[in-house]
Amino acid sequence: xxxxxxAIDANIAVVRAFYDGAVRxxxxxxxxxxxxxxxxxxxxxLPWGGTVAxxxxxxxxxxxxxxxxxxxxxxxYDSITADEDRVIALINVGVTCTDAMLKISExxxxxxxxxxxxxxxxxxPKRLLEQLLHNTKADxxxx
Numbered sequence: 001x002x003x004x005x006x007a008i009d010a011n012i013a014v015v016r017a018f019y020d021g022a023v024r025x026x027x028x029x030x031x032x033x034x035x036x037x038x039x040x041x042x043x044x045x046l047p048w049g050g051t052v053a054x055x056x057x058x059x060x061x062x063x064x065x066x067x068x069x070x071x072x073x074x075x076x077y078d079s080i081t082a083d084e085d086r087v088i089a090l091i092n093v094g095v096t097c098t099d100a101m102l103k104i105s106e107x108x109x110x111x112x113x114x115x116x117x118x119x120x121x122x123x124x125p126k127r128l129l130e131q132l133l134h135n136t137k138a139d140x141x142x143x
Contacts, residue, residue: 007073008083011110015087015115017029018030018034019091025072029057034059034115035114035115036056036119037052037055037116038054038055038115038116040058040117040118041117041120042062044082045129046128048061061079069095069131070093070096071095072093073094074093075094076091078092086110087107088107091102091103091104095131096131098130102122102123103124104120105119105121
């Protein structure tokens with residue numbers, strides 16, 4: 001859907017391509033769209049929380065942790081909007097090994113066709129936190 005501004009439309013297309021790659025589990029798409037100086041900010045209560053600088057660290061450390069607990073096979077958009085270089089995607093993603101869905105607000109900055117930052121907010125993350133605890137216990141051999 002065109003917003004009537006080619007630059008804004010291009011930024012939205014970058015973000016959509018990123019999510020499309022996540023749904024297909026195509027990490028090459030993320031590698032092509034994430035800037036080397038990328039910065040990720042997520043809630044501190046998550047294992048990948050806090051502020052992480054560096055595209056490689058985001059791709060090689062953060063995304064695998066996220067992919068372990070979020071099921072992008074059950075992905076959908078609530079909305080996607082943009083103003084200049086800022087794109088906000090309100091998305092729904094499944095929590096792995098459960099029937100739960102999680103709503104996430106992702107605020108992404110796009111410059112020159114690359115994502116340079118993301119700020120993430122999780123709405124009602126109880127089921128996600130439960131799954132993270134389960135994974136931690138399983139990894140420790142406590143289940």
